[in-house]
Amino acid sequence: MTETAVYAAGGVVWRMVDGKLRVLLIHRTRYRDVTLPKGKVDPGEMLAETAVREIFEETGIRVALGMPVGVSRYRLPSKRTKIVHYWSAEATEAAIRASAFVPNKEIAAIEWVTAKKARSRLSYPVDLEILEHFLQLVDEGVLRTFPIIVLRHxxxxxxxxxxxxxxxRPLAPRGKKQANSIVGPxxxxxxxxxxxSPAVRCMKTVTPLAAALGRKVEKSSLISQDAWEEGESDARTIIGQRVRGRKAAVLCSHGPVLPDILSxxxxxxxxLRGSYLGSASALEPGAFSVAHLSVxxxxxxxxxxxxHIPKV
Incomplete structure (x- = not known):
């Protein structure tokens, strides 16, 4: 991130109604425009948690992020550049029923529309570009996805x-802060x-996340560094289980083991394997890569x- 830019995040929120795609647009009160839900990053936030928070604040709908669908850049009246990261986000029927949205001083209305109507109603070309990228993925048969998240301790x-x-070996003080900071993302x-991995530094990295979820951590020596050094690691078994499960999962392991997991x-x-795998596995401590797969x-x-890299 550069100091002069203003960073924000949001989403193309979607649902299926009678087998047909609908996209959520927001009508902003002050600007009298129609746009996609988004907002600026709060201090200490990572982009993914900004997107989820802003979608909820503007629409009342809680979502989990799907695949990234683009980044828009445009100049503000202040001459600063605004950079907005977008993800697809399915709104489940339960989340929609739980929404407590009412018109307010920021958002006058929210509207579910067809893709065709969304194209004609969006006020800004940058939003239309994001929508078109999302619709291209839909046309390619990729709509519902699930993430396999590979996390370095x-x-x-x-x-x-x-x-x-x-x-x-335990976490350093900075590591403890990182473990807490990545829960939201x-x-x-x-x-x-x-x-x-059963190593203390891995288990302590995911302990705050497990507490937030109210779930236990599954320990597996198959992705431990000790097993890797002894030639006994087995990332294939773990990956196979998670891909077959088709549910969002976090795999916490060690720097030397990550290339095997991604491979x-x-x-x-x-x-097809390529240089992107090397980049995705060359993680800093506390960083994670999210691989999106078709459900x-x-x-x-x-x-x-x-x-994603923690700010701590």
Whole structure:
């Protein structure tokens, strides 16, 4: 991120009505325009949690993010550049029923429309470009997706600072802050299942997320660094289980193991391997890559992959 830019995030919120696609538009009170739900990043937020928060604040609908659908850039009256990241986001019937939206000083109305009507009603070309990118993915048969989230453990104490077994090495103070800071972004992608190396630094990284979900962490030595160093790791088994499950999952492991995990994910989904796998696996402590797969046909390959880095 650059200092001069204003960052924001939002989504193309969608639902199916009688088998037909509907997209959610918002009518803003002050500007008397029609746009996609979005808003500026709050201090300390990562973009994904901004998108989910802003969608909820503007529409009353709680969503989990799907695949990224583009980034818009435009000049503000202040001459600063505004950069807005968008994701697709399905609004479930339960979430819609739970919405407490009422017209307010910021949003006058929300409206579910067909793609054709959305094209004609959006006030700004930059929003239309995002919509068209989303609709292109829909035309390609990719609408519902689920994420496999590959997470590197947060910052741990250095080996030189620890006298015990490596697997028992704890998080550093910065690592503890990172573990808390990534809870919101991971929840934004609908994280539910958590699988972790049994190493303390991995388990402590996902403990805040598990607490937020009220779920237990599944320990697996198959993605531990000890097993990897001994040639006994088995990322293929873990990846196979998660792809077959077709549910959002977080896999927390170690830097040296991550390339194997991403490689097995590509193989399990019939994805052509390339340099993007190296980038997605070369994670800083506490960072994670989100691989989006088609719910209907995960074997069609990784639809999109994105990396998120904690601000701590």
């Amino acid at each position: 947060a910052k741990a104490l250095g080996r030189e600072e620890w006298d015990g077994e490596d697997a028992a 991971l929840l934004a992608f609908g994280a539910r299942k958590i699988v972790s 097995e994910l590509a193989l399990a989904t019939g994805t 209907e046909n995960p074997g069609s390959g990784i639809v999109a992959i994105e990396t």
